[in-house]
Amino acid sequence: MSQFTMALGEMAQGAVAPSILPVWKREFLYARDPPRVTFPHPEYSDVVHTEKNIIMIKEMTEQSFFFGPTEISALRRFVPEHLKGCTTFEVLTASLWRCRTIALQPSPEEDMRLMFFVNSRGKFNPPIPVGYYGNCIVLPCVVSKAEDLCNKPLGYALQLVMKAKASVTEEYVRSTMDLMVVKGRPHYKTDSTTYIVTNLTSGGLNKANFGWGEAIYAGPPNDGLPIPAM
Numbered sequence: 001m002s003q004f005t006m007a008l009g010e011m012a013q014g015a016v017a018p019s020i021l022p023v024w025k026r027e028f029l030y031a032r033d034p035p036r037v038t039f040p041h042p043e044y045s046d047v048v049h050t051e052k053n054i055i056m057i058k059e060m061t062e063q064s065f066f067f068g069p070t071e072i073s074a075l076r077r078f079v080p081e082h083l084k085g086c087t088t089f090e091v092l093t094a095s096l097w098r099c100r101t102i103a104l105q106p107s108p109e110e111d112m113r114l115m116f117f118v119n120s121r122g123k124f125n126p127p128i129p130v131g132y133y134g135n136c137i138v139l140p141c142v143v144s145k146a147e148d149l150c151n152k153p154l155g156y157a158l159q160l161v162m163k164a165k166a167s168v169t170e171e172y173v174r175s176t177m178d179l180m181v182v183k184g185r186p187h188y189k190t191d192s193t194t195y196i197v198t199n200l201t202s203g204g205l206n207k208a209n210f211g212w213g214e215a216i217y218a219g220p221p222n223d224g225l226p227i228p229a230m
Contacts, residue, residue: 002203003133012210023131035178038171043115043141043188044179060192067092080155086162093197094158097142100195101149108147115141115188116197118165120173138176139188139196140164 007018072088075095079086097114106112121128121136128136142164149157180186190196206215 002205002208003131005205005208009208009210020131022133023129024133025129026134028128028132029134029136029173029177031177031181032174035181037175037179037182039167039175041141041176041179042113042143043139044183044186045189047113047189047191047193048111075154078154079158080153083155083158083162086158089199089201090161090165091154091158094154094161096197097161097195098149098154098157101146104192106146106193108145108150110146110193111143112146112149113141113143113194114161114164114197115139115194116161116165117199118168119202120168120170123168123170123173125170136173138168138173140168140172141188 003020003022007020007022010018072092075091076084078095079091093114093116097112101112117137117139119136120138121132142160144157144160208215
């Protein structure tokens with residue numbers, strides 16, 4: 001989407017062709033024959049609750065928070081020494097997942113799930129060609145008991161996030177593609193115990209220019225679907 005938006009902006013300003021020509025070879029990411037699902041993919045598994053009193057998504061409110069260098073620095077003070085190399089995305093995601101779970105007050109044995117989108121273009125050997133317009137996004141899922149997430153320090157949630165992010169390899173992506181064939185392209189499962197995070201800071205959308213200058217502010221659109229996300 002980012003690549004398409006950039007191309008659209010270039011052509012809106014008079015370019016006869018985008019600077020990065022599109023590559024349409026969808027066979028790059030075909031499922032294997034026969035398909036082999038080699039990873040667990042809880043993001044596509046049904047959610048089973050330990051209690052009936054689960055907060056409905058429609059009962060939740062939306063809120064915007066701005067995290068600058070001061071706020072990120074404050075969060076990093078809670079990061080244990082062996083995890084100091086974590087990224088801003090990782091520490092922020094872990095912190096929000098943990099705080100959200102505490103606010104929901106679920107049953108201690110409830111499974112709380114975190115999912116976040118990962119761009120897998122750089123995971124392949126040979127690499128995906130520059131200009132490839134296919135979808136290279138996967139959605140790893142982290143699962144933790146609410147009791148552990150609420151009572152253990154931030155390092156616990158952070159380590160789960162870092163491990164899930166590091167698990168996205170070429171084999172993981174191909175396992176996901178094979179799962180799509182085996183299970184008939186299932187949609188990822190969501191409810192109030194699931195938290196979905198999207199990182200838009202590195203997508204390049206802030207550089208898109210349709211002739212009026214670069215973007216000042218951007219955020220995800222709200223299409224009315226009840227998805228608990230950030």
